[in-house]
Structure formats: structure tokens, C-alpha cells
Amino acid sequence: MPVSLDPIDDPAEFNRVVAAQPFTSPLQSWGYGEARKVLGQQPMRFLVRRNGSTVGALQLLRKRLVPGLSTLYAPRGPALEDVALLPELAPALRRLAKVTDAYLKVEPPRAIPAASGDVGQAEDVAADQRDVPPAYGAFHRAKTEQPEHTILADLTRPEDELFSGLHKMARRNVRTAQKMGVQAGRDDDFEAFWHIFDQTNTRAQLGAFPRAYYETLFREGNKHGSETYLVLSRHEGQALAGGFFLGLGESTLYLYGGSVRDDRPPAEGQDKRKDAKAPDAFYWNAMLDAKEHGYSVFDFWGIPRVLDESKHSFGVFKMKLKFSTDRYWFPAYDLRLSPVATPVVKALHARRKLLNYRSRGTTDDIL
Structure with missing residues (x-):
């Protein structure tokens, strides 16, 4: 039939x-x-x-x-x-x-x-x-x-196993963020997310849809069994990194986001402000949040087909690779x-x- x-x-x-x-x-x-x-x-x-x-x-x-x-x-x-x-x-x-x-x-x-062990070379x-x-x-x-090439993380593993599976630099940066008091988790401040997203797109010369599209997805995607949510990484209240997620069933997708430079003046007695490692805290806590909410697959959403160190995508790829090395194709x-x-x-x-x-x-x- x-x-x-x-x-x-x-x-x-x-x-x-x-x-x-x-x-x-x-x-x-x-x-x-x-x-x-x-x-x-x-x-x-x-x-x-x-x-x-x-x-x-x-x-x-x-x-x-x-x-x-x-x-x-x-x-x-x-x-x-x-x-x-x-x-x-x-x-x-x-x-x-x-x-x-x-x-x-x-x-x-x-x-x-x-299939290959080496990532992205032409x-x-x-x-x-x-x-x-x-x-x-x-x-x-x-x-x-x-994006046809992405990184996925299996969230069914225990938290300590997930953490030990991170790149050593990611583990160190997450610990640094924790010591500096960075707070990362679900957040309803759409304006803070939009500032991060807009600044990232401008800095990297990325394209974007009209703001009304993201606002509509944030509203309509949060109905009928699916959910949209924001995860923001804050240091001393300032949102420095974050992302927009869409989840349904076992999977959640990190669709949009980025980070901003921390241009606040340094603390008294310091020459420059210490890097709080907010992006690392964002990725790690977004994974923990997804696990806590019952998702078993975390999609980092987009890495380059071919690596080029001159492109913005190269840095994004290296950041994501610190949190999972499981690469997949969706042709x-x-x-x-x-x-x-x-x-x-x-x-x-x-x-x-x-x-x-x-x-x-x-x-x-x-x-």
C-alpha cells in the first residue's frame, strides 16, 4: 500500500x-x-x-x-x-x-x-x-x-563523565568561571540575548532575519509540547554570552547566540579586567540544563565543512569542539x-x- x-x-x-x-x-x-x-x-x-x-x-x-x-x-x-x-x-x-x-x-x-579522524581539511x-x-x-x-555539519553531545551519561569528557581547556575555563562567580542558566531576558546576538552578528559579519522572526519563534515554539528557551552566562549581573534553544522530544538545538566583549573597567587596583570565561560557562551550563530537562541529545548547530582559520566559523568550531568531538552530517x-x-x-x-x-x-x- x-x-x-x-x-x-x-x-x-x-x-x-x-x-x-x-x-x-x-x-x-x-x-x-x-x-x-x-x-x-x-x-x-x-x-x-x-x-x-x-x-x-x-x-x-x-x-x-x-x-x-x-x-x-x-x-x-x-x-x-x-x-x-x-x-x-x-x-x-x-x-x-x-x-x-x-x-x-x-x-x-x-x-x-x-568518517575521518582529521577534521575539516579540504x-x-x-x-x-x-x-x-x-x-x-x-x-x-x-x-x-x-547547517549540514554539526557536533552532537550525548547527555545520557552522568554529569561527572560529561565533565571529564570535555577538553582540558574547557574544564579549566569552567572552573575559572565558577571561581569568579559567573552564573549561567535559563534566563527570560530577551533584550540581553538580543544584544549578544546582534553584537556577534555585527562583529562576525553574519546575516540575520528580522527581529520579529526570533520573537515569534520564542513565543510560538514554546507551545504544544515543544519549547524555546534562553541560556545566558552572566558575570556580576552582566550578560556576556548566551543562546536561543528549540527543543522537542529527546533533542534540543542551540540555534542562535554568541558572546560580547567585556568592556567594563577593571576592578580597583587591576590593570585590566580578568577574563571570566563566560562562553565556556554558557556551553557547559546549557548542556547541564538540557540534561536536567530530560533531553538526551544536545545539538551545537553548525561547524564548517572545511576549516579556514581566517573565518569567524573557525573560532566557533574550536570552541564547540572543546565540549564534544562527536561530529555528524545532516545532508x-x-x-x-x-x-x-x-x-x-x-x-x-x-x-x-x-x-x-x-x-x-x-x-x-x-x-
């Missing part, structure tokens, strides 16, 4: 099914789709059924490019009982597509371990991805929209729906390079 896609308009039930799948992601949550409306994208939700049983859920975003032309996108989805079902979805997806939809992009939430990229399938039936490997796949799919993909890639060059002086992506 073929796989069917049945529309669903019950947010709680949809999230329940998404959370229950072995291959799933918080980006398939109802609230994430609601936030994308701010960007002009239209979410559609379906239950995936086979032989009368529910075997998954799918959130699709229709993204209008120009009048009469659009694409479909499943952010880190679909959520499935088994990714082997993906090829069977192609006929149903073709039936629901409009004539204006050029192609459909999926990002199956199957974490594929990085000549190792192919070997590093040797276990990544080139296709799933009619779906063929394509560029991702979300994307396209289902071509129209004869114009190929030129549309090429045009979007060219546009992305142009935007990168205008904003940072290079055509390369951040990651």
Missing part, C-alpha cells in the same frame, strides 16, 4: 507525532513553521501514513521566489519511523505540489557520523562524508539550508518537480554567492 500524506490541523497532535519518531528534529515542530510565516513562508503539515498506521509527520514550507515560482522545503524533515520510507514519499509529494513549485528539498533527520571532506547516501530514490544530494536532498528546477537551483546559488560577497567580501558560505 502506498504512503499517504494526510493534512493535520491539530498542533499538539502533530508535535506529539513528530516527537515520537526515531528520526526527527525540533525544526519539524509546529511553532517553527509558525515563525517562518514572518519570512513570508507558508507552512503545511501532514501525517505520514502507511497501511493505516502513522509512520511519520511532515512540515513543508512553501517559499515564494517570484510571482509564479516557488519551492518546497522540509526543515530537518520529514520526521519518520524509518528514513527508508523517504523514496516512497516521492509520488505523494509530487501530487500535492503546485505547478509553480520548482523543486522540493528535504533534510532527513538521520545523524550520519563523520582533501578530507569527501572521505569524511563517505557514508552519506548520494540519493534516496528520486531524491538526490543537494545543498542544505540548515539535504532535492526532488525535482519542474523542468525549471535546474536553472532555479543555479540562480539561487548565484544569488547566495552575491549576497555573501556584498556582506563579507567573499562568495564563501559561513560554514
Whole structure:
């Protein structure tokens, strides 16, 4: 019996099914789709059924490019009982597509371990991805929209084992932060987070969506069984590092954040202010918080495909690597729906390079 896609308009039930799948992601949550409306994208939700049983859920975003032309996108989805079902979805997806939809992009939430021991060198990229399938039936490997290379941490281990697994520099910095009185944990100060996030983006020449998008995700992602939350790292009350998280089921994602320079004057009798190691305290306490709230997988969300010490992403990668060395790939796949799919993909890639060059002086992506 073929796989069917049945529309669903019950947010709680949809999230329940998404959370229950072995291959799933918080980006398939109802609230994430609601936030994308701010960007002009239209979410559609379906239950995936086979032989009368529910075997998954799918959130699709229709993204209008120009009048009469659009694409479909499943952010880190679909959520499935088994990714082997993906090829069977192609006929149903073709039936629901409009004539204006050029192609459909999926990002199956199957974490594929990085294969090589050496991280990120250009000549190792192919070997590093040797276990990544080139296709799933009619779906063929394509560029991702979300970061395809990331670091995950297994939070099911005891706290002392987690701590001993950190890089020695991370352990030392966490202890320094504790001695200096740094406080890190869940925090409802969105303005403090926004200051950190905005300053980080400006300093690193990163792009960002309008603030309304993050505010909407913060509100809508905190409903129907999923949750959004902030973790901030403060020294003497000043927020110096922090992040925005989206969690559902067993996983939580560190989606947005950063750190700011501590430009406060030094204490009396000191030449300069001592580094409180707030970013290290942020990462460690975010992991502990996630563990305490029942998450077993912590996604650090994005490291570069190829290392380049001149890029901001290199420093971010080295920081994340201190807290876990378990690297994974989340590749994307396209289902071509129209004869114009190929030129549309090429045009979007060219546009992305142009935007990168205008904003940072290079055509390369951040990651």
C-alpha cells in the first residue's frame, strides 16, 4: 500500500507525532513553521501514513521566489519511523505540489557520523562524508539550508563523565568561571540575548532575519509540547554570552547566540579586567540544563565543512569542539518537480554567492 500524506490541523497532535519518531528534529515542530510565516513562508503539515498506521509527520514550507515560482522545503524533515520510507514519499509529494513549485528539498533527520579522524581539511571532506547516501530514490544530494555539519553531545551519561569528557581547556575555563562567580542558566531576558546576538552578528559579519522572526519563534515554539528557551552566562549581573534553544522530544538545538566583549573597567587596583570565561560557562551550563530537562541529545548547530582559520566559523568550531568531538552530517536532498528546477537551483546559488560577497567580501558560505 502506498504512503499517504494526510493534512493535520491539530498542533499538539502533530508535535506529539513528530516527537515520537526515531528520526526527527525540533525544526519539524509546529511553532517553527509558525515563525517562518514572518519570512513570508507558508507552512503545511501532514501525517505520514502507511497501511493505516502513522509512520511519520511532515512540515513543508512553501517559499515564494517570484510571482509564479516557488519551492518546497522540509526543515530537518520529514520526521519518520524509518528514513527508508523517504523514496516512497516521492509520488505523494509530487501530487500535492503546485505547478509553480520548482523543486522540493528535504533534510532527513538521520545523524550520519563523520568518517575521518582529521577534521575539516579540504582533501578530507569527501572521505569524511563517505557514508552519506548520494540519493534516496528520486531524491538526490543537494545543498542544505540548515547547517549540514554539526557536533552532537550525548547527555545520557552522568554529569561527572560529561565533565571529564570535555577538553582540558574547557574544564579549566569552567572552573575559572565558577571561581569568579559567573552564573549561567535559563534566563527570560530577551533584550540581553538580543544584544549578544546582534553584537556577534555585527562583529562576525553574519546575516540575520528580522527581529520579529526570533520573537515569534520564542513565543510560538514554546507551545504544544515543544519549547524555546534562553541560556545566558552572566558575570556580576552582566550578560556576556548566551543562546536561543528549540527543543522537542529527546533533542534540543542551540540555534542562535554568541558572546560580547567585556568592556567594563577593571576592578580597583587591576590593570585590566580578568577574563571570566563566560562562553565556556554558557556551553557547559546549557548542556547541564538540557540534561536536567530530560533531553538526551544536545545539538551545537553548525561547524564548517572545511576549516579556514581566517573565518569567524573557525573560532566557533574550536570552541564547540572543546565540549564534544562527536561530529555528524545532516545532508539535504532535492526532488525535482519542474523542468525549471535546474536553472532555479543555479540562480539561487548565484544569488547566495552575491549576497555573501556584498556582506563579507567573499562568495564563501559561513560554514
